[in-house]
Amino acid sequence: MIELWRIAPPRGRIVIALALAVLLALPLAADRYVISVLTLIFYFAYVGQAWNLMMGYAGQLSLGHALYVGVGGYVAALMWLKLGIGPWLGVFAAVAAAAAFGAAIGWLGFRFGIAGVYFALLTIAFAEFTxxxxxxxxxxxxxxxxxxxxxxxxxxxxxxxRGGQLLFYYLGLALAAGAALLVALMARSRLGYQWRAVREDETAARALGIDAFAVKMAAVVISSGMTAVGGVFYAFYYNNLFPSQVFEISRSIELILAPIVGGLGTVFGPVIGAFVLTPLGEGLTAVTGRFGINAPGVKAVFYGVVLIVIISAMPSGVWPRLAALFGLKDHAR
Amino acid sequence: MWSIYLNVAVQGVLTGLVYGLMALGLSVIFGVVRVVNFAHGEFAVVAMYAAYALFTAFRLDPLWALLPLAALFFLVGYGLQAALINPFVGRPEHEQFILLVGVGIIIVNVLLIAFGPDSRPVNLSYGFDSYEIGPLIVDKPRVFAAAAAIAVAAALFWFFRRTRTGAAIRACADNLVGAGVVGLNVKRLFALTFGLGLACVGAAGALLVTIADAAPSLGPAYTLLAFIIVIIGGLGSMAGALVGGVLIGVSEALAGFLFAPSMKSMFSFALLIAVLVLRPQGLLGQRT
Amino acid sequence: MTTLLAAANLSKRFAGLIAVNQVSFEVAAGEIFAVIGPNGAGKTTLFAMIAGALTPDEGTVTFAGARIDGLTSDAVCRRGIARTFQIVRPFPALSVEDNVMIGALLRRADMRSARAHARAILEMLDLADKRAATASSLTLPDRKRLEVARALATDPKLLLLDEVMAGLRPTETDRMVAILRKLNRDTGMTILLIEHVMRAVMALASRVLVLHHGAAIAHGAPKDVVRDPAVIASYLGAEAVG
Incomplete structure (x- = not known):
């Protein structure tokens, strides 16, 4: 951690410190709406980071991550409702359950050589089945x-x-910042380099002694476990869970937008992506709502357009360009 | 008792043929262009709305609307491939996926804004007529739709087997570099193929309104359905798409009958998982 | 002289075609051994069976006294055999240094020493000044060198080189020969190479195995093998000799 701070460029250190200070102090000044939008940004930055770890670093395309959000949320909510066990304990069970799902999908996929689009379909099939x-x-x-x-x-x-808005604001901030730190550390670890080797060329990675199966399993288990924590957050923040809402494929897609727009396989990509997309989407909802247009539809159309534009013009995302522009090199890349 | 099962199964076969036609489009596009059209079902739903609109405005029977819709969707597909998708040929799979996911999201939500979430039925004059053959009672619209699906699929098979352009497209699918070397205009042939794939979707969409009511939410469901079918039949195999369609049609009909109708696609997803694990090349596909 | 690698009666068929037919040979520890033969002779298939990329249909591969045939390629590498690919496969989006460091991580848990090891190897292969470049930006000769560097970084007991000289200019070939010879002399590393560039084979190998149509047709010191009529016939076509 200290190592990370030491190697960050001076300008990067200033930006990070400033951003954290502003976000920590913001509730003193901002109104409820701004706080709720920021909480949403933190949520998407967090789950986006979890997905980024699996796709951006290990190169495994999952389009069923809503499964882990749902499993995590349901497990913690059930433990609270049926057993009276609070979420700080329940989150462990939630993570274990989602990681078990992740391990099962990963085992089937990697053991039977289901790769690329086929693997993505396998993840969708499990999410939809569930x-x-x-x-x-x-x-x-x-x-x-x-x-x-x-x-x-x-x-x-x-x-x-069981608290108010501020509790979730700070919890969301801690999750988003913690996830970014975790991914930054892992990206610089041995496992992180092995992930990238497998992502770039699995055959060549194996020829260098990397157990590709084990490395990919580690990615899917860590990613699904991390995502489940987001699910617990979601369940206790919104206080309701519907299968059609949490497990839907559109939820899985929503959760991958931020890292794609921000930049796959970078630490700051999911964060930047969430900060760009969520306010734009929410702002659009607010504006079109005034004109009486079907607002959720408009937001989704906007997301669709953003996806097409970004993937056509900037497939490696916004962050690498931003970083180059402002001299903030992402060392963990 | 078994005659009920037989009835359900026959309904499933007929529905499955229409599903198969839709999936055929996906399989053709993947087999040649090597791009996974993740907005496939969304296009089918656009065709359903178009058929609905033609029926409401001009009382045009969807069976006739099939022809102009197939032509229109051919043009849409041609233009889409030429303008948007072609730069993505050969790019990483996830980028193609994301591009078409974007297209799909836009389609569903534009439909949602334009028509609202409620489903739109097409009430045919013969909608409740049926044929009785011994113990079998089959719906007239389903028989027509299945027959039309077979006719369109046959036309496509004929095109690929018997015409020069069809042979050229098959050459592209077999050996892309070779096709370029012998001077085939690969870009045009890809656009043509995407056009043909969407023409299948246009035709299938017109037929689908005789079976199901048009609704925006059907888009992602049909995309997944088409994927299940082509994976089971073998991605890239034309005959496999029809066989897979029938198989899924029958299994969903039986599952919907034996269990809750809302559970029927659970069986399809379980089948998809089983096929991916046990026979990833599909039932009729070839191992590469 | 102890035997490091022994292949016994190795065979591999593809859809009825025999790619490698009953090939046996032994490589002594510390030796540089070459496998040569015309295109399609089965060299790369033989290589793949040793490296764990293919499982032999018949026969055994013994490395340092233990059977390794049928092991996966990563397990083979962990035993101490590193390979290069004939068609180079660098990790394209990663830097040259990261490419090599990933190899170094096999036997080093901490990042600092892995990076130091990678730098030393890049230095040795004249790639130090390109270490920050992305692998995809390298020229083919540099990529070939990177391929060797990455394999070396895993500290192998046996280095398998699949046509690493192909596409290099004569001066570059000489440089590569010098590097490999120095490695062999200084560290005692055993090297098994497949090579078309005879200039390199003659300069490096102490013994040569010649494959033709999947079978071993000659075996011995390089200068004897190249005079073998069967070998000349296999390269030139029988009619040219007759």
Whole structure:
């Protein structure tokens, strides 16, 4: 960690310190709407980072990451509702459950040589299969959803994530910053280099003694476990879970937008992507809402256009260009 | 009792042929252009809305709307490949995927803004007629739709087997470098292929409105359905797409009958996982 | 002289075609051994069976006293055999130094020593000044050198080189020969090479195996092998000799 700070360019250090200070102090000045948008940005920066680890670093395309969000959210919510176990403990079970799903998918995919588009379809198939399964699962309330009740007496119980907006704002900030730090550290580790070797050329990586199967399994297990933490955050922030909302393929796609726009395989890509996309999307919703146009549709059309433009014109994302422009080289790349 | 199952299965075969025609378009595009059209089902839903509009405005039977829609979608596909997708040929798979995911998102949500989330039915005058053959009772619209799907697929097979352009496209699929060396205009042939793939989708969409009501949310569902079918049949195999379509049609019909209709696609996804693991080249595909 | 690598009766068929037919040979520790033969003789297939990229249909490969045939390529590398690819496969988006460092990480857990090792190897292969460049930006001769550097970074006991001289200019070939010879002399590293450039084979190899149509047709010191009529016939076509 100290090592990371030491090698960062001076300008980069100033920008990071300034950004963190502003975000920490912002609730003093900003209104509820700004805080809610920023909380959403943190959420997408966090889950985007988890996906980035698997796609951007290890080169494995998953289009079913909503599965891990859903499993994480449902496990923690159920433990809270049925057993009275709070999310700080529940998150461990949530991570374990999602990582087990990730390991199962990874094992099938990597053991049987399902790669590229086929692997992506395998991840979609698992997510969709689970979505329909949860639609019919009585324990979780089926398609009618699972609700975390609002209880007056529990407000302020931050240890049970029963708090107001600020609690989730700071929790989201900690998650997003923590994930960026974790990915930066892992990118510079032995495993991080092995991931990149497998991403670039699996045959050549194996010829250098890298156990590609083990390395890819590590990526999918870490990524799915990390994503599940986002799911717990989601469940306790929104206080409701519907299979059709959490597991949907559109959710999986929503979660990969930020790293793609920001820059795959970079530490700051998902962060920048979330900061660019989320406010634009939310702003568009607000503006078109005033004109009475179907707002969610407009936001999605905008996301679609952004995807096409970015992938056509800047397939390596916004961040590498920004970094070059301002002399902030991303060392972890 | 078994006659009920037989009825359900026959309905599944007929529906499956229409699904198969839609998937055929995906398979042709992948087999030649090597691009995965992740907006495939979304295009099918656009065709459904177009058929719905033609029916509401001019009382045009979707079976007739099939012809202009196939032609229109051919042009759309040709233009899309030439203008947007061609630079992506040979680029990493995830980039092609993301491009077409973007296209799909735009289509679904433009439909959502234009028509709203409610489904739009096409009420044919013969919509509730059926044929009785012994114990079998089959819906008239489904029989027509399946027959039309077979006709369109046959025309496409004929084109690829019997025409010079079809042979040239097959040459591109077999050996891209070689096709370029002997002077084939690969870019034009790719655009042509994408056009043909979408023409299948246009035709299939027109037929689908006789089976299901048009709704924006069907887009991603049909894309996944088309992928399941071509993976099961073998990505790039034309006959495989039709066989896969029938297989999925029957399994979904039976699953919907035996369990809850809302659970039927669960079986398709389970089947997809099984095929990916056990026979990734598909049932009729060749190992590469 | 101890035997480091022994291939016994290795065979491999592809759809009825015999690519390698009952080939046996031994490489002594510290030796430079060459496999030559005309195009399509089965050299690369033989290589792939040793490196774990292909499983032999028949026969065994023994390395440092243990059977390695049927092991995966990464397991073979961990045993101490590093290879290059005939068609080079650098990690294109990574820097030259990172490419080599990934090789060095096989036997080094900490990043600092892996990087230092990578730099030393780049120095040795005259790539030090290009270490920050991305691998995809290198010229073909540089990529060939990078391929060797990356394999060397894994500290192999046996280095398998698949036509690393092809496409190099004569001066570059001489430089590569000098580097390999120095490595062999200084560290005792055993080298098995497939090579078309006879100038390099004659300069490096102590013994040569000649393959033709998948079978071993000659075996011995380079200067004897090149005078063998069967070898000349295989290269020139039988009619040219007869």
């Amino acid at each position: 979505r329909i399964g949860f639609d019919h699962l009585e324990l979780t309330g089926g398609a009618a959803g699972l609700f975390l009740p609002f209880e007056e007496k529990r407000i302020g119980e931050w240890w049970n994530l």
